[in-house]
């Protein structure tokens with residue numbers, strides 16, 4: 001992102017930052033150019049632009065990630081049903097697993113933009129940018145982005161969301177955070193989904209999932225819920241409302257600051 | 262396989278820097294990758310050997326420095342090595358740690374070959390140029 005502020009300099013590469021400047025000549029006539037660019041800088045810039053769009057309209061953007069079939073679309077359906085009388089919601093749908101995810105969402109009375117990712121295995125900030133310009137952001141409170149079902153790549157691409165929510169469904173096993181540290185480290189909230197299945201799949205221990213997550217130095221909250229039975233949905237809904245109100249506080253303060261300036 | 266997308270972003274950066282530096286060719290591209298970047302160096306390498314064909318980096322070698330996972334402890338303040346899926350303080354065992362290295366995904370530096378204008382130019386043209394510069 002920045003060549004100037006030094007945010008790309010870490011413990012691991014600090015030895016590469018040379019005081020002499022960017023160019024140096026090596027013995028064999030080659031020239032070395034110091035760069036230190038993040039490889040995904042272009043994506044990150046678009047993501048920052050997306051975040052500005054969301055912030056400007058006070059829209060909370062949530063990126064939902066999980067393996068295929070962990071219950072992202074079902075969670076969205078249940079969430080829309082719980083909130084649609086109070087809040088205005090839209091969904092950017094990027095999951096390929098079921099082509100009809102967007103129509104499942106629309107059946108609950110909210111707009112859904114289907115991103116056609118072709119064979120892509122993750123969403124990137126450019127795809128989300130195109131999609132968000134198809135929404136009337138000024139009328140919305142929350143935009144959910146349903147990412148491609150995949151526990152690997154989506155974690156590497158910032159989309160401009162405010163929070164990452166990662167689902168871990170009970171049939172997948174409680175050690176997923178240890179197997180996919182990059183994904184679970186990126187999560188601001190982890191939802192243990194399909195918890196109605198806990199009595200049958202008794203080798204899944206929610207406390208093990210929590211322990212593996214702490215071993216990634218993550219302090220993200222972990223909620224147990226079931227979109228099917230709607231048990232545990234309250235914690236999730238409260239978390240969402242708290243995120244939304246802290247965003248409103250921030251943009252309120254920002255607006256006040258610009259007015260007084 | 263987001264390594265393809267990452268490689269594409271890499272090639273765009275390599276080409277734009279080469280253009281900016283007026284290089285004739287890029288002979289080496291050095292990356293720094295930490296295991297918590299989510300990118301598999303081996304897959305990125307494979308993608309690079311396909312993507313470099315026909316580009317200014319067609320002959321370039323790719324050198325990947327695998328950066329270590331290092332954490333600093335919120336409790337005891339010490340810095341220690343860690344495994345990607347076990348970021349516990351190596352000194353006191355606390356889980357409240359911060360990553361100080363290990364999630365990098367960076368183009369660190371490039372090696373270029375550039376024939377300078379002087380080397381390229383005919384001696385007379387060279388003198389001509391110097392005259393122009395003086396004037």
Ligand SMILES: Nc1nc2c(ncn2[C@@H]2O[C@H](COP(=O)(O)OP(=O)(O)O)[C@@H](O)[C@H]2O)c(=O)[nH]1
Nearest residue numbers: 068069070071072073074097194196226227228
């Ligand atoms: N038992 C149970 N099944 C669920 C639950 N949520 C989703 N499913 C089922 O899991 C499958 C995949 O769900 P879906 O929402 O499409 O997952 P996605 O691919 O992550 O969007 C479907 O057959 C759902 O009916 C749940 O809470 N409990």
Ligand SMILES: [Mg+2]
Nearest residue numbers: 072073095101
């Ligand atoms: Mg889905």
Ligand SMILES: [Zn+2]
Nearest residue numbers: 001002005007
């Ligand atoms: Zn910066």
Ligand SMILES: [Zn+2]
Nearest residue numbers: 049053129133
């Ligand atoms: Zn825009």
Ligand SMILES: [Zn+2]
Nearest residue numbers: 121122153263
């Ligand atoms: Zn991918």
Ligand SMILES: [Zn+2]
Nearest residue numbers: 334337350353
């Ligand atoms: Zn410690």
